[in-house]
């Protein structure tokens with residue numbers, strides 16, 4: 174059998190008349206770090222949400238480790254080894270930063286309702302959550318509430334929470350947007366480091382320079398269709414990709 | 426002395442009932458605007474059984490069971506409808522309960538059931554028993570709040586979709602909250618029936634649902650202590666002040682309206698707002714303490 178971690182076969186997602194994802198095929202191997210780019214409205218976020226089950230596709234199959242994900246509820250997919258840091262940040266506002274991450278760290282304690290009733294212990298999760306928040310540079314705001322923090326912080330909180338789920342496949346939807354240059358490049362470095370330690374990552378990123386710096390492999394989507402997939406430098410030379418990105422200059 | 430015992434028994438039963446609703450609305454963030462229906466289900470179940478000569482204590486598990494089964498189905502509904510729509514659905518269940526009971530001759534129809542037998546112990550020991558059950562459930566609620574289940578409940582009342590994306594089976598937790606919160610209301614109903622020795626469809630109408638919700642919301646959603654104190658206080662008001670009894674719906678609605686006046690986002694916003702206020706206050710206190718030490 175293949176050692177593919179994620180397989181996406183012929184996925185189509187429609188929102189009314191809009192075809193957000195159009196017959197997309199894509200796959201990812203264990204240990205890879207793939208940059209996922211495309212102009213605004215290309216259907217990147219939609220494809221990510223289709224993987225986690227937040228959006229159901231009209232056609233096609235999604236497999237994780239050879240197991241069919243279609244029809245499975247979100248929480249089951251997460252427990253099979255997925256996690257997503259969303260483009261639109263979604264912190265739990267009634268929890269402070271560390272408790273947001275603690276809840277994700279406690280995945281094994283909350284998986285079973287009756288188990289969760291009899292366990293209070295949080296020391297282990299608090300330690301891990303603190304480490305994760307320090308890694309993403311939020312060590313100073315552990316006890317702050319999300320609503321008091323700027324977007325750049327919330328983006329990193331979102332990443333820390335996704336990491337806390339210990340996923341086989343980490344999905345990151347524009348984690349660098351809203352960060353200043355210094356924060357962005359340090360989070361970029363972190364992504365590379367995580368990958369070097371064996372974490373498989375699919376990274377949506379708008380900033381082309383940063384993607385090329387971080388990712389060896391790039392997948393491009395435009396208008397819902399797959400445009401190119403392969404070695405970063407080859408992909409950037411691809412005529413279709415250039416046209417999609419420099420579309421406005423077509424007539425120049 | 427008898428009067429005081431009656432007052433205190435009423436208080437204890439109201440605390441138990443309010444804590445039952447608090448389990449669903451306060452801890453798990455699911456609005457129930459028809460909770461009196463579960464009180465009523467337990468009350469009728471227990472009253473019918475003691476009238477058929479079953480011992481009172483034996484009827485309690487059955488009261489819990491019938492209300493809990495009804496609650497299970499409402500829990501299933503809560504998976505489909507959320508927030509304001511859930512409020513309307515549960516309100517509908519409340520009206521449906523009264524409407525159906527009214528039509529049933531074997532439940533006494535409009536007239537209700539009178540001559541409910543004594544629970545088998547003296548008024549004083551009945552009070553002790555009611556207090557015991559209320560304290561037991563208060564303890565259980567506090568216990569839950571401390572556990573991982575408490576965190577999950579809080580997360581669900583904050584944002585269900587995010588909770589799912591943390592690998593949590595939200596449906597299981599919501600149904601559990603409904604089953605516990607409704608079966609305990611059923612037990613409160615059984616106590617209620619044997620305290621007053623008379624029940625009728627109007628004992629479990631919209632007014633009761635609104636007043637118990639008022640107890641939970643005014644008490645400060647989710648707080649076991651505050652809800653208990655508010656329930657104790659509000660439950661005896663109508664017994665002490667005749668005008669409150671005469672204008673119950675007006676009085677409790679006015680209280681609720683007053684609360685909502687400060688929360689234009691409706692019930693859910695109110696829930697969140699109260700939670701947040703309490704949190705930030707707590708934080709400030711903690712910070713002050715840290716500074717002081």
Ligand SMILES: Nc1ncnc2c1ncn2[C@@H]1O[C@H](COP(=O)(O)OP(=O)(O)O)[C@@H](O)[C@H]1O
Nearest residue numbers: 188191193211212213214215216217218219220
């Ligand atoms: N929930 C939705 N309802 C309707 N249309 C949507 C929804 N989500 C996305 N779309 C549409 O699908 C297309 C792709 O959007 P999206 O996946 O967010 O693109 P990207 O993340 O690449 O910018 C856009 O045209 C967008 O308007």
Ligand SMILES: [Mg+2]
Nearest residue numbers: 217218219260
């Ligand atoms: Mg997007």
